[in-house]
Amino acid sequence: MDFNYSEEQQMLRDSIGKYLEKSYDFDARQKLVRGEAPWSAEAWQQFAEFGLLALPFSEEQGGLGGSISDCVAFAELFGKHLVIEPYTSAVMLAGAALAASGEAAAQDTFAKVIGGEAVVAFAFEEGHGTPSPAHITMTAAVEGAGCVLSGEKRLVIAGADADALVVAARNGEGGAPALFLVEAGAAGLGSRAYRTIDGRSAADIRFDHVKATALDLLATALDDIVARAIIVQCAEAVGAMGALCAITTEYAMTRKQFGVPIATFQAIAHRLADMKIAYCKARASLLYTTALAQGGAASQRDIAILKAQCGKLGRAIGEAAIQTHGGVGTTDELSVGHYHKRLIACDAMFGDHAYHFRKIGAG
């Protein structure tokens, strides 16, 4: 049993960490969020050069043959730096769906995704907030030689900016959930774009008889793709939690009230201790579940445990960080609240902690 990052993974973390320290500090990130562009095209290009866009895919697929632990290794840093680029959606979800499909159109688009020439969004959510494809109601109807999609998708990360969409819908009335490829300019698409509370570009998208190509994936493939994406999203959350613990501890040791650092008050000291305990739990579950998944042994329950713990513990750490910072913690100027918003978003997407706890408790 070994839960350490390998030397190669450590080197990857070092180089990406250096890049983010230099080019993606909090001020730079806030400029991005306030700007017109949905994210930094330059950062995305840099991720392509680091090989991150091709990393999770096998060499036969044209990827670099990286493992889930490779992705977790750098995704923690994405969380630490509050990266707003749509890595999980475009690479772990849409990219993985395209890679698994034998369709020519999917293969063409996939090649552009890993080359950094195209961004594909993943249109899955319909408002239930669960990872389960069982809740999908959008239905694909056969029309001529192809099929058409009608309905609405919500919280499509990068949905208004992507070159194409991978859409989850049922194969005909009452059919099994399946994935479809839609071109961004297709007739019948109507987007309402917005930023999420954690600074990412997203859209709610209406589909009105939109032409689509079926991606012919196995039903279990969708579950596996979502499970891997959840692990990476949790790695981001754990990275954000670690940053919050460090920032808050530092603040409590320097901020003085009543003539002494506030960390000397036991109520504050114990809150810092609880943040550390929560972080230890979340990170242990992240590393263990990643190692399980790498060995092909992570069950749905294992994934649910990781997701639930990161959701609950992330919220708790975020709230404790704001409280410890006092008034300044409630402002937009400080990173603390932005970390908290990222953690809330990570909790809400693909099933919040309450949903997963109940699934776990049902046995």
Place this chain on the structure above:
Amino acid sequence: MNIDFAPELEAFRANVAEFFATAPTPAIREAGRKTTSVFAPFKECMEWHRLLFEKGWVAPHWPKEHGGTGWSVEQRFIFAEEYRKADLPPLLAQSLGMVGPLLIDLGTAEQKARYLPGILSGDDFWAQGYSEPNSGSDLASLSCRAEPDGDDYIINGSKIWTTYAHHANRMFMLVRTSNEGKKQQGITFLLLDRTDYPGMTIRPIIGLDGFPEQCEVFFEDVRVPQSGRVGAENEGWSVAKHLLTHERGVSSGMSPTLMRYCQRARQAAAATHSPFGGMLADDPVFQRELGELEADIASLGHFEKLAISGHEVVHDPAFPSINKTMASELTQRASTVMTQVSGVGGLARQLEALRVGSNVEPLGSEFDLISMPLYLNSRATTIYAGSNEVQRDLIARSLAGA
């Protein structure tokens, strides 16, 4: 990163499960099912200890040359998982987990030769004499005094919360040998060869659950040889701190036991009607609560696995405090959920039915028999071994050094 899933490990699992299915006597099994504390019923626990010793499996965490098994981390976890599945009594930590590893590291050649064999075989059981009536969380303020006299020490004072001292034939303890300097500086670590020295009195204390688990030990001019000292005189505090590091490697930790409690709670809930209709196990609120508990126990298990594999978490100076805080609070939460499932079924006081070999049929189920004693006993878990308030102080202090 990797976890070994080699097929040989499944053969190992089958081998372990086979032993657990066949070796324990009915009394040992009964003791396992009736364990309502981290301390199992003494007599049967030690019988089981001796059987494991004969098998060579009594101390998986010890170095192989001293009687350990030489197993991989995966094997140790498989062993722990199968152990819990079989509901067998956990072995007592004071001997195998505390004084044994301490002597391996810091004992003299004579001390090792004299004491390690009895610790391994289970012929000896060691009590831990640390706390005193006026020195609980502030352990370093202890005042039980040892005066040098020739080759001996004369001990005067008392110890309290000395678990199973009434069953112990040996004892390790902290005594005050000097009042000079800082309070930590005048402490000495002593091994007591016997617990029936003239002047030594042991008084069991009845706990909330109705059982005499803890004791008070009184010393009145008790003469013990200085050859029982570990480390130098007045340097016992660092010996005690070293011992603490062994709690890191004692076993696979608490999570397998706690997960087992959750399974038992789910089984019991499946046979319990909900006042809202249907069975309790299908109640969404119950599922939500049990799921939250199980997820938290799973995280503790992941943390324990990281630690036992040698991951850097184990080198964090706050590790023992983090581990203790998590494990104790989850023990309380698990037993709370158990009492909720039992409901009024947990209110009967059933000390006789709980006694191994009493042949008294419990009122209600065996689950109802143990849930309340477990809950009551677990109130101590956040108090002993350094209260959780002290643990949080230590964690916070370690952040200052980080």
